[in-house]
Amino acid sequence: MDRHLLISSDCHAGLRPAEYRAYLDPQYRPAFDTAHAQQIATTEELEKHFLVKDINHEWRKGHERALTGAWDHAERIKMLDEDGIAGEVIFPDGITEMNAPPFGAGIGLGPKGADRELQWAGARAHNRWLAEFCQMAPERHHGVAVVPATWDVDTAVREVRWAKQNGLGSIMIPVMWGDHPAYHDPCYDPLWAICQELEMVVHFHSGPADNSTYFGSWPPTLEKPTTRGAMGIYISEVAFWVSRPLTFLIWAGVFELFPKLRVAITEGTAAWVPSFLEMLDQRATTHAGSAKLGDFTSHLKMKPSEYFARNVRIGSMGHRHEIEKRYEIGIGVLMWGSDYPHPEGSWPETSDRLTTSFQGIPESDRDAILGGNAAAAYGFDTEKLAPLVARIGPEKSRFVD
């Protein structure tokens, strides 16, 4: 092969809000109509503070058509081909403020300020649409079902079964659990069990953080100014919140109980991994200082870093400083992603970004990070994709010094 199998472990898609209506169970449509109007108002408010409208519009200029690939399948295939991407993992929230699933059932998923029944309804509407979308080219699209698992685990287990039966290969659960039990609680064991059994990867996708603390109130309002420094604090802490569930899963022994469970942390950067693993391994080594805390390590048969290497995958944009740490992060752990259609991602300059990040990196490492690790984690059929790769994949010769 003189071209790379390129898989994006982080892409986004979603309907324009009004079109979600048809995918909702009919009894939720009146609530949707009300919420839809509110969402438009909130979006306008947010654009004043957070997702700065002018900058987004400037960035999108000239790409208006390609961006409709967030929901239009023909445009999406064109975008993937142009970017050299053979396969992709699809999360919700296409164009962030334009394609979020109803009732907060997107990346910001979680119990805080949401209505349980409505959030489930919104998640199901998105999952139904996404299943249809992925079926248009199932060898290229790996869909991530939205599962608000913190509300209740039995419903979550049923949704995982539905997702599997309908061709979705992964789930995304809330990063933050609010007042519900955290992820070390045994109440979630049936969820880990079904995901292990059906080989569904469990995702935490970056986005949620302690916003009401940072901003003073959330969503922000014109009446109350945002507390100084809030945005810097947000972007500095957001990777902590998305990786935090790992601490809970590892110490609870979840990877001991469910050794084939696979968990992925997506868009939460990757540079934190080495010091995080070093710290966990140190903490798992009983020494004089922690003896007074009793036995809290003997239920783990492996080191935290070993569970991480076996059970965890990291979906990242693959910035150069992350690629340089690939052995400390785990050469079998790191998976590149384009983050289409978000402005912080590589699209529409994927080709140049890949060159910057992977120039001079050995071929076998590029193979792993650009596609091999994701193909293994998500079960892409690489034989079926081979002719496509031969046509659109990035040429390996580009990365040689």
Added chain:
Amino acid sequence: MDRHLLISSDCHAGLRPAEYRAYLDPQYRPAFDTAHAQQIATTEELEKHFLVKDINHEWRKGHERALTGAWDHAERIKMLDEDGIAGEVIFPDGITEMNAPPFGAGIGLGPKGADRELQWAGARAHNRWLAEFCQMAPERHHGVAVVPATWDVDTAVREVRWAKQNGLGSIMIPVMWGDHPAYHDPCYDPLWAICQELEMVVHFHSGPADNSTYFGSWPPTLEKPTTRGAMGIYISEVAFWVSRPLTFLIWAGVFELFPKLRVAITEGTAAWVPSFLEMLDQRATTHAGSAKLGDFTSHLKMKPSEYFARNVRIGSMGHRHEIEKRYEIGIGVLMWGSDYPHPEGSWPETSDRLTTSFQGIPESDRDAILGGNAAAAYGFDTEKLAPLVARIGPEKSRFVD
């Protein structure tokens, strides 16, 4: 000098609970009597889960007398001399479950589950006693006043003035703010202003964390078992919580507004510092991906890592793996501490522990970490201490390969 000036940036002292009664304003003594009985019951409960009684008792065997240095001044001086420590920084909670200030005004300080008025009363009782204690050898003891600043800032400012007038050189404020404003809020500016003016170091001391989430309930009860993995999660996250205020202070521009303010993070380990600073510096570099978030960096004239080097100090036990990272942490930042009388610290084996950590480390680096950095940060009078150092300080020849 052929001996090191050794300063412990982390020691603890406190009265036996009943003796705090006399230091309380009289109107709080009835509440104290009730709380005292409750505290004994809670301690017994905790010893079943957390501070395992047998292990603590085993560790203390043969050191019973030296441990009374937690409150007895003559014994304390003997302990310091034997450890080779010329000067020390004194935090509350001597023997953890035996010497905590009343009404939760110790290391676990914070608004969660506490009564505002009582916590202030407990803090004042401790501060009064500590001021007397430090005056018995003011050149050797640097006392840290307990200041529950989250309750209200005006009272905190008054307590800082009182502490300074009474010979205490630093304050300790809550690590966690509960439902109160976080430390980026301008409401705390008068506190930073007075601490800068009076050269009082502001401390965050490790201990508090998200316990009710980890353990299922806090304090733990026999009725409700602790959630699995809780203790491992606690010791893995505790360093995050104690260092978290730095993110808020840096992004709020507090070190821009108060360039001489000094903040210390104590017993929160140190290995996290390099990746923390790398992350903050990256986040402070505006790039295409964060442009959509608006301008959140231009109020900072320096890089986060530069504020850190200038305004922040780290009190740590000085484990070998931390000493090896001393340049990434900051050779002017790191301060050794013994943590007397806690079992996780170096006492009563300080001499051996120092050898393990500092063998073969260049003299000037040892000078800085073992005493020089703390002397500068806390204003110890090194000339006055010189004769004592010549008598008790660790011999430099011991550290040469």
